[in-house]
Amino acid sequence: MAVTTRLTWNEEKTLQKLLGNVSLSLLYKSSVHECSIEDMLNKCNHQGSTITVTYFPNYIVGAFLLGNYPQKGEYCRNQNSSFYFSLKTNKTETTTFFNVKPEIVSEKLEFYSSNDIIFSLIPHKSQVFIHPSLKIPLGIKGLNSTNYLECEVFRVEGIKNNKGYIRRITGVAQFRNKLLSELRAYTPCTDLVSEINILLLGPVGSGKSSFFNSVKSVFRGHVTRQAAVGSDVTSITELYRMYSIQDEKDGKSLPFTLCDTMGLDEKGGVGLCMDDIPHIFKGCVPDRYHFRPQQPITSRHPTFITSPSLKDRIHCVAYVLDINCIDSLSFEMVAKFKQVQKIVLNYGVPQVALLTKVKNYHGVLQEDFLNMNNSMTSQSQIMKIQAMLKIPISNILMVENYAPEWEQDPLKDVLILSALRQMLRAADDYLDDLPPGITDEVAGMSQINMCD
CATH class of the missing domain: 3.40.50.300 (P-loop containing nucleotide triphosphate hydrolases)
Structure with missing residues (x-):
């Protein structure tokens, strides 16, 4: 049986547009595959750029990572471009951009920025940690529960492997939302x-x-x-x-x-x-x-x-x-x-x-x-x-x-x-x-x- 995403058609289109009208292929789904970091890595290693999506009752929160998932036990010295997004049930979306270092540490996928963990995924507990500095720009201050309903990882196809490109297209999305609010x-x-x-x-x-x-x-x-x-x-x-x-x-x-x-x-x-x-x-x-x-x-x-x-x-x-x-x-x-x-x-x-x-x-x-x-x-x-x-x-x-x-x-x-x-x-x-x-x-x- 084919594994299907929990994203609605509109939500999937929104994510595709955030990255310049790319295609998304589902690699991992926590309710179907095993909930451990090893099982996630087996599905997601060497797949190129990815989007990791976590579902909550009123929010969808996730992270885009330019380049391959990190290997377990391997320290990632080079920063990778990443952005974080939240989709709400009222169809609004917000994004924010960080340069991050992804690492696998103690059964967690952690994203570091300036030596602080700003986003951490804990598959075997179905939990995420989101730093307050990330919650505010994403408009999810009211998201108190760390337990997610589902986690999915998608391969991003058609993306330019260029940090400046990612920064610009996420900047376009942010500027669009700013103009909408102003008007x-x-x-x-x-x-x-x-x-x-x-x-x-x-x-x-x-x-x-x-x-x-x-x-x-x-x-x-x-x-x-x-x-x-x-x-x-x-x-x-x-x-x-x-x-x-x-x-x-x-x-x-x-x-x-x-x-x-x-x-x-x-x-x-x-x-x-x-x-x-x-x-x-x-x-x-x-x-x-x-x-x-x-x-x-x-x-x-x-x-x-x-x-x-x-x-x-x-x-x-x-x-x-x-x-x-x-x-x-x-x-x-x-x-x-x-x-x-x-x-x-x-x-x-x-x-x-x-x-x-x-x-x-x-x-x-x-x-x-x-x-x-x-x-x-x-x-x-x-x-x-x-x-x-x-x-x-x-x-x-x-x-x-x-x-x-x-x-x-x-x-x-x-x-x-x-x-x-x-x-x-x-x-x-x-x-x-x-x-x-x-x-x-x-x-x-x-x-x-x-x-x-």
Whole structure:
């Protein structure tokens, strides 16, 4: 009979993603094999990099070890890269990185860091010891029992045998969780609005709807495709959609809205009507309004919002562009962007550029993953966008959306969340620059009258 893991499908996928989408092969299971250090070593020796997993009622705690298990009685002089993880029943996970020395001592597998034992596995007693310095970053301070329900060891297949690689991918996971926490706690900088409205503008097929789907996927914990996407020559999006995002963690709506529009087209009378854009910025266009390229919305439309306030307006605009098509943008399309920018500048709304379909985004692991602009694409592409749109380089953002994939990637999540964070910061700067003492209604009306 085949030996199967206690991990759920989602838990196994989480561990695979932590290590860069590797494969896991079960080597040892304490409830099936003998519970002694010798039996564990017989199954796990000379197997390369491994993950050792221990199960508790509300937690899964384990350790990754780069390289082979230590031999019994052999002192391991060289430090090996390792990280420790905890998975909780509410699907959250935390990781922390240590350089450790693994040793087999008195029927125990012990991991030393700076001469302190930080993690110790005692198979014949079904116990683990976890140092308090490890419990705190893993979020398992409440884990008081040392007796585990089960222990399993997996061989990790497809891992790069490189200490720097392990440090970087675990750093990506930690930074992803930090960004998630920051955005979950975000509130607009002023009481004038409770939500930030971000408008996505760009050519047909540039990835506007896909970006919304990607943001929603990160906060939902799985890939979702609420907004229809496609690669037709005409726009798939025909409705104006104001998408809110619900957080999987508590089910609450997050304080920002992504506003998806019909694609811009270089031809006249096709795609998003330019006369609709001022009404969108002013907050006059309702959710689910059906765009008509040759017939812009007017105040006579039955759903036209006649008295919008600041909370209805657009607070940041993101020009969405396929990074692979920047060199082939037609003169007509560039001219259309210039026309849009004149409208945007009249309203004083902050602008960012969102470059999508960055296929070499994994190259960021070769450098500091925080230095995304330098790592993922040539400076020439960024400079072309900067010259065309006159946007600060810090506001030129890059992502690879979730399109054909069904599984999440921590590095994609980092890029998506970083782009969203920069959009919200730009919107905060705009709101913070409003005149002191202004009210929601006055701010809304003054901005409407600016271009009427």
